[in-house]
Amino acid sequence: MSATAPARLTLGPLLFHWSAAKRRDFYLRIADEAPIDTVYLGEVVCSKRESAFAPYFDEAVSRLQAAGKTVVHSTLALVTTPREVGTLRESAARGLLVEANDVACLDVLAGSPHVVGPYVNVINERTRDFLASQGAVRIVLPVELPETSIRAIAAGAGATAIEIHAFGRQPLSVAMRCYHARSHNLSKDHCQLVCGLDADGLTATSVAGEDVLTINGTQTLSFGYGVVLDEIGRLRESGVGHFRLSPHDLDMVRVATLYRDLLDRRTEPAAVAAELRGMLQGRPLINGFVRGHAGMTWN
Amino acid sequence: MNAGALELVCPAGTPAALRAAVDAGADSVYCGFRDRTNARNYPGLNFDPDELVEGIAYAHDRGRKVLVAINTFPPAGDTGPWCLAVDRAAEAGADAVILADIGLLAYATRTHPSLRRHLSVQASAANAPSIRYYRDHFGVRRVVLPRVLSIEEVGALVADTGIETEVFAFGSVGPMSEGRCFLSSYLCGVSPTSEGACAPANHVSYVESDGRVLSKLGPVTLNAFAPGEPAAYPTPCKGRYVTHGRASYLFEEPVALNALAILPELRAAGVTALKIEGRQRSRAYVAQVVGAFRQALDALARGQSVEPHLSALRQEAEGGRETFGAYRKGWK
Known part of the structure; x- marks a missing residue:
């Protein structure tokens, strides 16, 4: 991706367990109204949720494609069962570009063009180059990387596009255990999909009363909403071509418009931050990781 | 080691611990x-290059092996120290290197094709296609399996991939997919992934407040204790958090993994090697735990029960309580 290529805005996979109707409405509105180039669709967190959206998946794909958007099929971040491996194979056979979030998916995709997602550790140029040699056309970098690392990886990426997380709660870990179920004194096997009760995740507070983490089933996210704003121009120039917005229970069309305007220099980072803060109603913005500090901080 | 016997793989945080582990039957x-290239x-x-040479000589003289963990992920623009560590392990005569980063695996495969490569738990390979990926691209001979699998799942992976597996037998329970956990860097700015330190001591503090002791990592309180109550180390996944108005060990209770009692099942599942955790533990701890597992494995090889050897481990378990972790159904 050369520095002169247009900056692409992407919508990452929905991380939360919304009802099928809510998801359908969300993606149809994205198709009709959001200035987004690429939409990632698919379940990343928990295979128990997968059936919920299945009846609407094809409809969402065709509406998004009809609106001129590229659709990428995202896959699970932690694969353990043979059934989940089978789902990976089905995803790879659908004909959409696939985002691999577990190395298992890289094996399944074996040489065909694909996207490497942020749950595969690509934190240096050696790993980038090996994955590119195996068919990675785009690599989404883990949220932990500071600007210096992102720029170093983007600088020599050649034909491999580089994408970063630019808005939304940051994925911090994936696990076999379901913490949402645990918080309700349920086991994972009998979870009743209680993760669906919290459209933007469940806040985990410290014993001293600080809001620290967000629980989303087997996934743990930041409490604050990660943003890349002041750095976005420099990252563009270093060769980062794709900027990911992670879906939240917010006006994501407005969020996308803000970022589109920022990338096109029609607005300033401070103005975007101010409007996002208004939308978040007291929940903080954070940018520690990209600034090379503790991730939960604002610098 | 007898054919078919489980290999006992033991921690050596220091040269003294290496000798203690070898003497106790590792x-x-x-x-x-002694740098960022390893996850402890x-x-x-840890070891400087000369200490590694001496340690390998001590082990090899007694017919034992030394595996060198270079299992963090090199940051962009600074992969040189990791490549140098692989070179030094090869020159020192290490029996294997334990790696996690795909780029470093590619380097080792190309530069030291005859150096045996094991896949670190930091690579979080928890399924057959992942294991095949590392086996086929990088000639990985052994996979250290993540602590998220049941015995049945471990057995299926062994049967499916035909690769040597090493599983955790004693130490802590890691609830998160390892190598992909950013909780510590989120709270304190130091990355276990690339700097090899989770919840480093210089970011940990203990503060007295309202008659309680608060343990903190960076600015965040991870637990609160009554004075005199034993305070577990404030690692993010071992902290107490409040959800629905109730404080709990949301991720993991303060328990220790101890798989000694299920060694016969692990052997039957086709496991090659057992890993004892604890490079940060004392030489005395290493000697005690390794000795107990040695006796249990010898009993198993003779067709005897392992149960009599459980008592020797009880005092070493973290927080005093033990678990089989994910090996038994119901943990999730």
Whole structure:
């Protein structure tokens, strides 16, 4: 991706367990109204949720494609069962570009063009180059990387596009255990999909009363909403071509418009931050990781 | 080691611990260099290149093996120290290197094709296609399996991939997919992934407040204790958090993994090697735990029960309570 290529805005996979109707409405509105180039669709967190959206998946794909958007099929971040491996194979056979979030998916995709997602550790140029040699056309970098690392990886990426997380709660870990179920004194096997009760995740507070983490089933996210704003121009120039917005229970069309305007220099980072803060109603913005500090901080 | 016997792989945080583990009956020890290249980069631990040469000589003289963990992920623009660590392990005569980063695996495969490569738990390979990926691209001979699998799942992976597996037998329970956990860097700015230190001591503090002791990592309180109550180390996944108005060990209770009682099941599942955790533990701890597992494995080889050897481990378990972790159904 050369520095002169247009900056692409992407919508990452929905991380939360919304009802099928809510998801359908969300993606149809994205198709009709959001200035987004690429939409990632698919379940990343928990295979128990997968059936919920299945009846609407094809409809969402065709509406998004009809609106001129590229659709990428995202896959699970932690694969353990043979059934989940089978789902990976089905995803790879659908004909959409696939985002691999577990190395298992890289094996399944074996040489065909694909996207490497942020749950595969690509934190240096050696790993980038090996994955590119195996068919990675785009690599989404883990949220932990500071600007210096992102720029170093983007600088020599050649034909491999580089994408970063630019808005939304940051994925911090994936696990076999379901913490949402645990918080309700349920086991994972009998979870009743209680993760669906919290459209933007469940806040985990410290014993001293600080809001620290967000629980989303087997996934743990930041409490604050990660943003890349002041750095976005420099990252563009270093060769980062794709900027990911992670879906939240917010006006994501407005969020996308803000970022589109920022990338096109029609607005300033401070103005975007101010409007996002208004939308978040007291929940903080954070940018520690990209600034090379503790991730939960604002610098 | 007898054919079919489980290999006992033991921690060596220091040269003294290496000798203690070998003397107590380890078949193999694993250790790392004194820098960011290994996932236990803590002050006072690990080996310089000369110490590694001496440690390997000590082990090899007694017919044991040394595995060198170079299992963090090199940051962009600074992969040189990791490549150098692989070179040094090869020159020192290490029996294997334990790697996680795909780029570093590619380097080792190309530069030292005859150096045996094991896949670190930091690579989080928890399924057959992932294992095949590392086996086929990088000639990985053994996979250290993540602590998220049941015995049945472990057995299926062994049958499916035909690869050597090493599983955790004693130490802590890691609820998160390892190598992909950013909780510590989120709270304190130091990355276990690339700097090799989770919840480093210089970011940990203990504060008295309203008659309680608060343990903190960076600015965040991870637990609160009554004075005199034993305070577990404030690692993010071992902290107490409040959800629905109730404080709980949301991720993991303060328990220790102890798989000694299920060694016959692990052997039957086709496991090759057992890993004892604890490079940050004392030489005395290593000697005690390794000795107990040695006796249990010898009993198993003779067709005897392992149960009599459980009592020797009880005092070493973290927080005093033990678990089989994910090996038994119901943990999730």
